[in-house]
Every structure is written in structure tokens, then in C-alpha cells.
Amino acid sequence: MAQGRRNGTPAYQRIQGAILKRIEAGQLKPGDAVSSERELARIHGVSLMTARHALATLESEGLVERRRGAGTFVAPPKIHFNKLMSFTEQMASRGLPACSKILSSSILDDEPDIAARLALPSASRLIRIERTRQAADEPFALETAYLSAEQFPGLTRAGLERGSLFSALQQDYGVVLAHADEEIDATAADPKSAELLNVARGAPLLRIRQLIFSITGKPTIYMLGLYRSDRHTLLIRRFR
Amino acid sequence: MAQGRRNGTPAYQRIQGAILKRIEAGQLKPGDAVSSERELARIHGVSLMTARHALATLESEGLVERRRGAGTFVAPPKIHFNKLMSFTEQMASRGLPACSKILSSSILDDEPDIAARLALPSASRLIRIERTRQAADEPFALETAYLSAEQFPGLTRAGLERGSLFSALQQDYGVVLAHADEEIDATAADPKSAELLNVARGAPLLRIRQLIFSITGKPTIYMLGLYRSDRHTLLIRRFR
DNA sequence: AAGTGGTCTAGACCACGGC
């Protein structure tokens, strides 16, 4: 029979799909045993190597754990460390009410450094959006985002008040964000930031400069964030 | 013949080792083609599936890229984002000379908060090691590590001057570290830290508190680090 | 002892890339 593709999808992907469906439906919970290689091979009418391949790649994606002699088990809930989330998503995931206020939204045409980071010609027109972020009526962050004015015409007036910048890019411009490289350090609050964040001048702030890439690999947003360190800590997980 | 293990190592790992050796020796540079599946199978006297497995897992580890119809190529220089590395490893990977100085090394028995983070009974005896880290003759970090005194007897005097804490744990106690959860914020330098780091009192510092886990999942080291923000930035990459 | 994952064989056909 050769490829057991009934519909163009490789057999091992169909098997993975069947398992993922049961996990998403809640029939399989973390720690539960998944069908064994031999069982999957029998059920789906494939060879052992194919069933094995399905489980092996699910393991490398962190969805299941395999223990020799014991079986294959649904992996513990994935922890959302190091996830690229919009502010709105972050707050929602913590169950906190969030709001943000746009301080300014303008078009610049002489920011060669930032244009370069976005891989644009030096004199490109850029949208700059300055926002404060607050939770529980207290501002805790100041974020300035830069995007290509050419790529996102009309963004300045778009529905940034009602939703997140991330979802606006996706819904209005079809741009899906994939990952961000961030540079993190500490800095002292300058007078303007101090006032906006309601802290003393010179107070330590966490500074995060991030370059956010779309799934096509194109640098899309450059964002500078200043965070009150008494209201915000960054959690990351790193691996060997 | 069944398993082609000549020395207990699986054949696919021997093949990977041979490839990695050539990469490390500089014979293969990023972008260079690696031997094809069929070639590897012939050279090492294994079946195609085995050679394939060797390349497939190297790919999932990000060491090579495979392009259908074209071949397998050494992956571009690995970016060490979000990697758990010892200070010594970090500096070495940047080609910088590094050194550290142990300020104190002592045993404490009344640090219930820290003991709790390490999942130890409140009154556990803890080793505390305070070090400054420096590069180019200037201190840029102050790190305080806490470990179980019971788990690591004699560590205080062990060869921390000659090598890294990470490698000492691995070589002398067989403990291999796997990942770390970190909490990052900004703080102002207190008088003592300011003096040790040679900055003004109140200067902003990047503070990283990390709990480092071994491969067995046991919390093993609690480390508090203070970093001069003018000499050190943290780079991370996050994904959707 | 029975069942599981880990490794391996010696082939096969397909889809794709570059010449």
C-alpha cells in the first residue's frame, strides 16, 4: 500500500491528530496513558515504526512523555513561560482587569536607528504609539511602539482603544506575530517617565526593548517598555 | 547483527557524534552540506532509517537543517537565547576573559524562606556563597547562591576558585542542572552592593532571582544576582 | 511474564530541488 494517506495527510499526522483531539476534548488529562505504539499501529492499521514516529515527534514537541517500559503519557500542562503575549492577553491570563491609555500617536520620518532595527530604509515613515498601561487604577508601564507607516496605513486611528495592538495587526492587516528578541536591563526614571508612572525621579525601572517578528520572519514592531519594578516582574524559564 | 552497537552506544548516536565532531573541528561550517542519509548509511554500515534517525534528531535539536530535495546542512550559528549557562560558559561563548572572586562562603541554619524555595525543611542548613563577577577588571555582578549543605557536603572549600559552580556540582556530586525559573526586576543599589559593584548608591541594578532545577526536577540552587545595568543586558527570545 | 519503549533492518514509493 505504501503511503497510507487516505486524504493526502501522512498517517503519522493523522494519528497525532487523533491523540490531540482526545487531549483537547478533555478525554485525556495530563498524566493519563496514551495508547501504546503497538495499540496505535493496530488501531490505525499502520506499521510499528509509523505509530512510533507519531509518538516520538509529539514527544519532541513536549506534548507527551515517554517512559521506557511504562508507556506514553500526556505531558503536564504546558507552562506559559517565555510566551509572547500582548498586554491584554497577559492580564487576562492572570484574571486582572487591565486598561491602557494612548498618550500619543504620530508619524515620524527621521528615526534612522529605529528604522534600521525594523530593516527599513533610514528615512522611512514610522508610526509611533505611546501608551501607559495600568492595572488597579495605577500606571505600571510605559510602552512606546514603532511600526512601518507604509505597512500599516491608517493604524493610528484604528481601534487601539478597544483592543490590543496585536489583534489589530492580525485582523486588519493579516500580520501574525511569531516571536520577539528582547534586551532587558535596568534604568533610572527620567523626569517625564517618573511623572507618568507616578514614581520618584531616578527610581529603578525595568527596561525592555523588544523587536517583534512576524511569522514570515519580518521585523514588525520595535517596542520600548519601562516598567515599575515594584509592580511588575518578568518571569522567564531557561533551559540547558 | 541487530543493534550495531560496537561499544554500547546506539549506532545513530555514533553517527551524530561523528558529525558533531566535524562541526566542532571547524571542518563543517554553517551552511555546509552534511553527508546525505544514503551516504551516511553506507559509510557507517547501517540502514537508511537509522541514518535518517540520526539526522532527524539532530534537526529537532536545531543543529542541522534539512531541505527536501536539496540535502542536510549545518544550521546557522546557534543563538544562545534562553539558555541556562554558567557565568564561565557565558563569558567563554563571547570570547571574553572572565573571573570571579568569592567574597564569603558560609553555612546558615535560619533562612526558612530560602529553604522553602529549595523545598527543604525550614531549619535546614544551607551553604551560602557570595561572589563578585568581573570582566575586564571591572566588577559587573554580585551573585549569592544558596544550596543544601546536606546535599553538598564539603562544597564550601571545593574547587570553586578554579572552575564553575555548575561543573563542580556535576563532577563532584553528579548533579546535572536542567532548567531555571527566573524572576527579573529592577532595584536600586544599597550601600554595600554599590560599593562592591563600584556604582553610586541608588543606581539602578538588574535583579535576577533564579531557582535552578536538576534534571531530576529537584530545586537545587537558589541564586540572587545583581547586575550593573551599564555593563550587562539580558537577552531573551520569546515565542507565540 | 507480559507489556512497554528503544534500536534496527532492507527494502519501497513519493515529492521535491537543481541541473
Place this chain on the structure above:
DNA sequence: CCGTGGTCTAGACCACTTC
């Protein structure tokens, strides 16, 4: 066209865990 990686078969033995 030829070589590449992608998928797949129908078995095999080994090492390990669980009972």
C-alpha cells in the same frame, strides 16, 4: 534526470517497568 529528504512496511531483538 538524478539525488535528496519524507513516508512507510513487516518484521526483529533488547532493555526496562510493572505486576
